[in-house]
Amino acid sequence: MTENKRILAIASGGGHFVQLLRLRAAWEGHRVTYATVHAASAVDVAPAPLLTFRDVSRADWWRLPLTLLDVAIILLKVRPHVIITTGALPPLLALALVRPFGVRTLWVDSIANSEILSGSGRHAGKVASQVITQWPALAQGEVDHWGSVL
Secondary structure (H helix, E strand, C coil), rough: CCCEEEEEEEECCHHHHHHHHHHHHCCCCCCCEEECCCHHHHHHHHCCCCCEEECCCCHHHHHHHHHHHHHHHHHHHHCCCEECCCCCCHHHHHHHHHHHHHCCEEEEECCCCCCCCCHHHHHHHCCCCEEEEEEEHHHHCEEEEECCCC
16 A cells, blocks of 8 residues: 555444554554444544444344445445455445445454454455454465454
């Protein structure tokens, strides 16, 4: 990424967002917009903009259409060249939506998943340009290991 790119750094709340913030140095010098579920996280990313989306999981799947709409609106606002995410389901939706448009995407599976990839991480390989795990033992096939975030 030598030229100034529009990057969407998107993650669900909690540990997903904490791990995403630990990657900040990787996109220094680019135009970054963050997206997560908590508006209060704007303090953590200032002066960069923060957009929010409704969270959804397998437990409350009926919220999926609203979350999908939120994510689509974020993508239309940002028009990213690159998307980087540490999960979970809403960012997976973002990767799926941009795949036909050639947007480069990176899925960094959570360090909490030491035995198997996360549920969303297992699907990320179908839509992400690159999937990486933070555990060397999980790197196989299309999943690489570049080190750990924490």
